[in-house]
Amino acid sequence: MKYTNQKIVLKNRPVGFPSINDFEIVNETIETINYGEVIVKILWLSLDPYMRGRMSEAKSYALPLQLGDVITGGAVGKVVFSNCPKYKQGDIVEGFTLGWQEYAKISTNNIRKIDTNLAPIQTAVGVLGMPGMTAYFGLFEVCKPIPGDNVVVSAASGAVGQLVGQLAKIAGCNVIGIAGTEEKCKYIKKILNFDEVINYKKDNVYKKVKEYCPDGVNIYFDNVGGKISDDVISNIAPFGRIGVCGVISQYNLTEMEAGMRVQRAVLTNQASVEGFLVFRFEQRYPIARKRMASWLSKGQLIWKEDIVNGLDKAPEAFIGLMKGKNFGKLLIKVSD
Ligand SMILES: NC(=O)c1ccc[n+]([C@@H]2O[C@H](COP(=O)([O-])OP(=O)(O)OC[C@H]3O[C@@H](n4cnc5c(N)ncnc54)[C@H](OP(=O)(O)O)[C@@H]3O)[C@@H](O)[C@H]2O)c1
16 A cells, blocks of 8 residues: 655644745655554545634634645545455545545544435535535524524625525515625525625625615624624514624634624613524524535525535635635535
């Protein structure tokens, strides 16, 4: 057994927005594996905003990468060599730490076999994987929609946001999506059937939310934080629920932003604010995955992917993700 592995490692810790020079392509040879390990040939990589946090030294829920480490992240691949009785050559697997590389040597404790009959295999890191689980549990368990609720979701055309809006429609809600381009806004209104859209780069978010939700926002699914969220939360309805999923507008700041104070709106409306990490719901992923797969197969859920070809394109694509260049779930196709 001998595999030449090309991998992308962290060369420098990014300051502000990451740059191409923060990453480096390195080759290594894999010649040994331990009992309980397999070699996975990576087919699809998932690029996700949380990875920016792991590139910093700052304390977070995930351990920071060290300089020289392969960039870890979710991926789907094929077992090409196995030293574990539970896995055989050809099994298609998904793992959260497979990383930006051609071959991963990994303990089978850190991967799962994919049911390839459910949907195309890359959905295991998309609608049937971490982003899908985030939308499902964040909306249903944290925000608790009631038919007729006004639901606002930010980063609405992205991996999580596109699903949150569609699930809220399934739950009988009135859905307002916020996104950063006319093309994205058109897509979520015309194809995904959101009720209203707001282009935050063009529109006055506070005024638009007030216009579309005169009685207030019952649910705000927050993917971005910052000024957009101040404007939405200022329109919160009595007993509104704010699910804080992500704060991408803050991930590349070098200094904390001074913002407005939303506590008054939260207090006077007796609103609740809850941050959540999807892993809290891990035990129940299989149930959610089945429900999502059923909605997908019936066409009740539509899933948009943004596919970039080639492992070497991962750094550039990741930088684009931080700037809204992706349109849908960002994936790297590494190999056939
Ligand atoms: N809590 C959890 O467990 C969990 C799990 C998964 C993801 N998340 C979080 O959920 C959020 C969405 O993740 P995703 O994977 O679905 O990514 P995504 O929405 O597919 O991609 C990120 C999008 O964020 C928007 N964006 C970037 N910078 C922005 C800014 N300064 N202000 C407003 N919008 C900005 C861009 O869209 P526009 O063109 O519309 O600006 C970009 O396309 C992220 O904050 C992520 O960290 C949390």
